[in-house]
Amino acid sequence: MMALPPTLTPKQYLVHHSADQWEEFVYEWVMALKEAGYVDVVGMGGSNDRGADIAAFLTARKTDGPWHCYQCKHYDKALGPATAYPEILKIHSAVAEQQYMELPERYVFVAPKIGGTLTQLLAKPSELKLTFFAWTEKNTVKLLEEYGEGALQRALDRARQTDFSCFEAGNLDKILEQHATTPHHVRRFGAPLPDRPAREPAPPEHAAGETRYIQQLLDVYSEKWGYSSGSPDGARAHPKAVRNLQRQREAFYCAEQLRVFARDSVPTGTFESLQDDVHSGVVEVEERDFDTGYERLHAVLDAARDMQLGANVLLPVVKPDDRKGICHQLANENRLTWVQEDEQ
Structure with a gap:
């Protein structure tokens, strides 16, 4: 050899x-x-x-x-x-x-x-x-x-x-x-990345910085299960919606932890480049016609999970939930939309 x-x-x-x-x-x-x-x-x-x-x-x-x-x-x-x-x-x-x-x-x-x-x-x-x-x-x-x-x-x-x-x-x-x-x-x-800190759970209360992506998820649940999307109360009362919301929040906070890790470990703009790569890989899926926002949400999350992410230096520490969480970060910035106007 x-x-x-x-x-x-x-x-x-x-x-x-x-x-x-x-x-x-x-x-x-x-x-x-x-x-x-x-x-x-x-x-x-x-x-x-x-x-x-x-x-x-x-x-x-x-x-x-x-x-x-x-x-x-x-x-x-x-x-x-x-x-x-x-x-x-x-x-x-x-x-x-x-x-x-x-x-x-x-x-x-x-x-x-x-x-x-x-x-x-x-x-x-x-x-x-x-x-x-x-x-x-x-x-x-x-x-x-x-x-x-x-x-x-x-x-x-x-x-x-x-x-x-x-x-x-x-x-x-x-x-x-x-x-x-x-x-x-x-x-x-070309040195190895430092160890990524242990993942912490999402806080029980919703933070102000989560407002937009959570509202988008509430719109999804309201459309699918037929209750008011104005507040999280309807989702909390629905067994499937409450479990789904918790999983999406855990993914969002996983990606937020990766954002902080990147800030301290790699050059400025590295995490944003990863977000752009994910957006580029899923936006064509998000723009397809779906019967419901629920279908669009899960098609985008599946695409993010399966896509190739190029050569970003963060890839060795990226977890599956980071990919899902980045999609919610993008939704939080209105770069992705689950329930689109022509479906409501």
């Missing part, structure tokens, strides 16, 4: 990212740092990023107040001082020229691999500062051409006032651990 190819780890996937994909990954991670207390996170990358690829703001004053900077670097080789020094100079220049009013409280280099020399320098800020100024002296001619004499001097003056302990490197293992808590991890790395 032919052996299956080995599965790439997230670290191995990241090695093959482009610079833009790497920055997107870092942005997803920073957005997940809830404990940092960020009020907003903004991608600033580009040819004129002013020393910050991703800015995370601690107050509404943004870079006029306390903020953190994440500098994204993705190279074939490990990140070393020769790459870090120009970025350190750039952020000081941006502050000296008042492009930012404040230096970031934290300036984090984020790279697939940080070289040993830079790691050691970041662990000893005083030495990092000394070697930075040694680098600027060695490269004075080139830096004068790039910045101009006045701007370079202002940047260096600002750097002399800085405690270089603000510069650090991100730990990729910890970054991946935190990224795994985001809805983006499954899509980016």
